Structure formats: C-alpha cells, structure tokens
Amino acid sequence: GENVEQHPSTLSVQEGDSAVIKCTYSDSASNYFPWYKQELGKRPQLIIDIRSNVGEKKDQRIAVTLNKTAKHFSLHITETQPEDSAVYFCAANGASNTGKLIFGQGTTLQVKP
C-alpha cells in the first residue's frame, strides 16, 4: 500500500550546522512531495515542496532533493537556527485524482544554541 518512511525520528544539531532529513515513498505514481514544519501545539505549515519534474529546489536556507528512481527525497537545512527547532513532516501525494497526502512519521529537530 501507500507508505512514506522518514528518518531519523529525532535529530539534534548545533546552531549553524546543517540538518538532513530523508524520506522514502512507495507509490511510483506519486508526483508531489511537500515538507511541513509543525511547532509545538501549532498547525503544520508548508515550508517547501517539489514536483517530480525537477530534481532539486532551494529556498534560502532550505533545499529539497528528489531521486525518482530510488523513490527518495530529502530536506536540507543549512545554517540552522534555534527557531528551526520543530517537528518536520515529509509527504507524498497518494491515490491518483485525489488530494490525499501520505505523511511520514515526523522528525523532531532540536537546534542547540
């Protein structure tokens, strides 16, 4: 069935270091891969997304890469700041002709000052 696996489940880095979160999806028909950030007690918010027709996308300190062949996509955060501390979720679109998103289990990122 449809599945998205996300690793690691927790990640602790020093301020200024880079953080990488990896996801694997199962449905080869998936073509949209968003990343959401959820701060404690708050709603998930989109931080970046990528479609299957591109391999990489950057937005300031955040970048996402996609390897369709391996069905992997990754989030890269450079020059991390304490305010980057949150739970990050990757997702892939599910069944065709719907808006269903399959989310990974989340990565809790802690950036130590």
Place this chain on the structure above:
Amino acid sequence: DSGVTQTPKHLITATGQRVTLRCSPRSGDLSVYWYQQSLDQGLQFLIQYYNGEERAKGNILERFSAQQFPDLHSELNLSSLELGDSALYFCASSPHVLANTEAFFGQGTRLTVV
C-alpha cells in the same frame, strides 16, 4: 493565520459519546481534508471532500463520518468514542481536487476522551 477555521479548539468528552468537529476552509478552496494526529504519531489521512462530494477515504473508522455542505464548510462526526480516539484533528483545505499545491491547515481540535 492560514484562513482555515476549526471549532472547537478543545473538546473533552466521555467514552461512548458523540462529537462534531467543524471546519471552514479558506475562501475559494473547494477541497477539505481531515487528518488525525495521535500522540507521537504522524498525520493520518481520514477523508477528503471536494465541492460537496467525497473524493478520497483513508483509514477512517466506521464510527467516524464526515460531510461537506453547500457553503463548503465541513463537519467530522465521531461517535461511540473510545479512549484511543483522543487526538488532534486537523482540517486542511486547498483550491483543487488534486494534491499538487499547498494544503493549508487549521489550528486543529484537540479531542480528549475520558
């Protein structure tokens, strides 16, 4: 503020009871989604409505049902509640039927079943 409004913010109820969660999507959005987030769990897709019609279903329990009204707001009904139904329930909306653009999430309803 995402533009998606969910009420109530918090709900405490007893086992066996029934509750209704309400969601108003962003202006102009035709798709409404419901997700469940249990403690230490990711976001589990429950159901999608598009312009009043059910479009996709996830692992939604038979005790749960939803609908989208002509004004596009949606309600999620949870009945015969069990302790394990305690969770954050998020509503999200997007303009189109397909998941190829940002889905905007509401602030969620925290349901506690005691």
